[in-house]
Structures are given as structure tokens and as C-alpha cells.
Amino acid sequence: MAVKTSMFDLTGKVALVTGGASGLGKAIAEAMIRHGAKVLIGSRTQAKVDAAAKELDAIADETGEDPVAAGVALDVTSGGSAERAVRKAVDLFGGLHIVVNAAGHTVKKPTFDLTADEFNGLYDTHVTGSLRVAQAAGHIFREQHQGCIINIASMGSYVDLIEAAGYAAAKNAVLGLTRSLANEWAKYGIRTNAIAPGVILTDLNRSFVEGTDRGRRILEHTPMGRYGTGEEVAGAAVFLASPAGAFVNGETVAVDGGFLACGIGDGFAG
Numbered sequence: 001m002a003v004k005t006s007m008f009d010l011t012g013k014v015a016l017v018t019g020g021a022s023g024l025g026k027a028i029a030e031a032m033i034r035h036g037a038k039v040l041i042g043s044r045t046q047a048k049v050d051a052a053a054k055e056l057d058a059i060a061d062e063t064g065e066d067p068v069a070a071g072v073a074l075d076v077t078s079g080g081s082a083e084r085a086v087r088k089a090v091d092l093f094g095g096l097h098i099v100v101n102a103a104g105h106t107v108k109k110p111t112f113d114l115t116a117d118e119f120n121g122l123y124d125t126h127v128t129g130s131l132r133v134a135q136a137a138g139h140i141f142r143e144q145h146q147g148c149i150i151n152i153a154s155m156g157s158y159v160d161l162i163e164a165a166g167y168a169a170a171k172n173a174v175l176g177l178t179r180s181l182a183n184e185w186a187k188y189g190i191r192t193n194a195i196a197p198g199v200i201l202t203d204l205n206r207s208f209v210e211g212t213d214r215g216r217r218i219l220e221h222t223p224m225g226r227y228g229t230g231e232e233v234a235g236a237a238v239f240l241a242s243p244a245g246a247f248v249n250g251e252t253v254a255v256d257g258g259f260l261a262c263g264i265g266d267g268f269a270g
């Protein structure tokens with residue numbers, strides 16, 4: 001059964017979620033579908049995209065609606081690929097109103113060992129990739145004078161996460177891009193915001209966070225003493241895309257259990 005209220009209803013909206021076949025992107029796609037949207041998810045691995053799209057489309061059986069999800073092979077490091085994904089959303093679902101830039105990867109290593117290619121690769125995916133998708137969708141948004149862009153930032157946009165300099169630099173730039181688009185494109189009816197999630201265990205970080213000393217230190221620094229969930233991040237995305245977020249522009253919503261508020265931890269995590 002779709003959960004729809006007037007404030008958070010996304011009925012009639014179409015979203016493109018990059019990185020939507022796993023982790024946070026997939027959770028956001030599911031929440032948007034459950035609030036009435038149709039969603040095209042995209043990432044580089046066709047088989048993963050197909051499997052996730054099938055799983056998400058099964059929500060249509062619960063809601064009794066037409067197809068609600070589809071997938072597209074998408075590499076945000078290619079402008080042509082971003083444009084093809086945007087066109088596919090319009091062709092399949094008849095329009096496009098929301099873009100969520102959740103494609104991403106990380107490189108965790110001492111900064112002396114970080115190569116320029118790794119650094120530039122992080123920037124190309126997180127920052128230039130978000131720009132490519134925003135521009136491709138922005139042309140449609142400007143024409144219809146309506147659109148919502150949500151970029152996925154990080155706690156690393158604000159504070160250092162140790163041995164993740166390339167990721168932090170890129171995620172800082174995501175905030176700059178978010179503010180720039182919010183300022184420049186508002187006149188076209190386009191709102192741009194970001195979400196800064198705390199740590200959510202996903203394919204991106206599980207190997208070096210779950211059960212590690214790094215994970216223990218993260219939890220000690222998190223007043224709520226636990227990792228977040230994809231659903232908790234998705235709630236912020238639904239808010240930003242829905243009528244409830246209609247006057248929110250250029251903002252970054254932290255969903256981090258209090259991590260950014262914490263200077264000295266209370267040892268909550270035990």
C-alpha cells in the first residue's frame with residue numbers, strides 16, 4: 001500500500017536516481033515509489049540495475065499501479081550516458097521532475113599514497129558526475145519550470161574522516177555545486193539541495209567499517225551510538241522532493257545521528 005499524504009505525496013512525479021541499484025540510492029528509490037513516484041535507477045553494472053529495478057517494480061503489485069520502476073545502464077563520468085538516462089526516463093514515464101545524485105565510490109588510503117588519478121576519479125564521479133546529470137535534467141526542468149535536484153554529500157563535506165582526502169575534497173565540492181545550482185537555477189523553478197548522511201553500512205564502506213577499529217571510533221563519535229539506515233536517509237530525500245520541502249533550496253540536511261554535533265563523545269557506543 002503506497003503511503004501518501006498531501007505534504008509528502010510524490011504522485012505524478014518521475015525521478016532519476018543515479019547509483020540507485022544499491023545502498024542509499026536504492027533505499028531512496030523505494031521510498032519515492034512508496035510515496036507515489038515512478039523511478040528510473042541507473043548505474044554502470046547492467047545486471048545489478050536490472051535485478052534492483054525488478055525488485056523495485058514489484059512494489060507496483062502492492063500498489064496496483066502501472067510499472068513504477070525501471071533501470072538504465074548509466075555511467076555519470078560520461079555526459080552522453082547521463083543524457084541517454086534522462087531521455088529514457090522521459091520516454092518511459094512521460095516526464096522527469098526529480099534527480100537524485102547518489103552514484104559514488106570511495107578510496108580509503110593514506111594521503112601520501114593517493115594518486116592524482118584516484119583523486120580526479122573521485123571528483124569526476126561525485127562532482128562532475130552530479131553536474132552532468134543536473135545539466136541533462138536541468139534542460140527539461142527549466143522548460144517545465146519545475147524540478148528538484150538532490151545531491152548526496154557526506155559528513156566528509158564538513159569534517160575530516162581520516163585517510164579519505166579525495167572523498168572529502170569531492171564531497172566538499174558537492175556542497176559548492178549544490179549552493180551554486182540553488183542560487184542560479186531557482187529562477188527556473190529548480191530547487192537544489194543535498195543530504196549529508198552519517199555512516200550507513202553499504203557496499204561502499206562495509207569492508208573497512210563493520211567490526212573495525214574505524215567503525216568503533218565512528219560509533220563513539222555518534223551520540224545516537226549506532227549506524228543509520230537507508231530508510232532514514234530516504235526520509236530526508238522524500239521531504240526535499242515533496243511539497244513539504246517546497247521552500248527549501250541550497251540546504252544540506254544532515255542525517256547522522258548527531259555525528260556533526262559531537263565534539264567530545266559521551267562514550268554512548270560502549
Ligand SMILES: NC(=O)c1ccc[n+]([C@@H]2O[C@H](COP(=O)([O-])OP(=O)(O)OC[C@H]3O[C@@H](n4cnc5c(N)ncnc54)[C@H](OP(=O)(O)O)[C@@H]3O)[C@@H](O)[C@H]2O)c1
Binds near residue numbers: 042104105
Ligand atoms: N554509506 C554511507 O555511509 C554514505 C555516507 C555518506 C555519503 N554516502 C554517499 O552515498 C552515495 C551512495 O553510496 P552507498 O553508500 O549507497 O554505496 P553503494 O551501495 O556502493 O552505491 C553506490 C552506487 O553508485 C554506483 N556508481 C559508482 N560509480 C558510478 C558511476 N560512475 N556512474 C553511475 N553509477 C555509479 C555503483 O554501482 P556500479 O558500480 O554498478 O556503477 C553503486 O551502486 C555515494 O555518493 C556515497 O558517497 C554514503
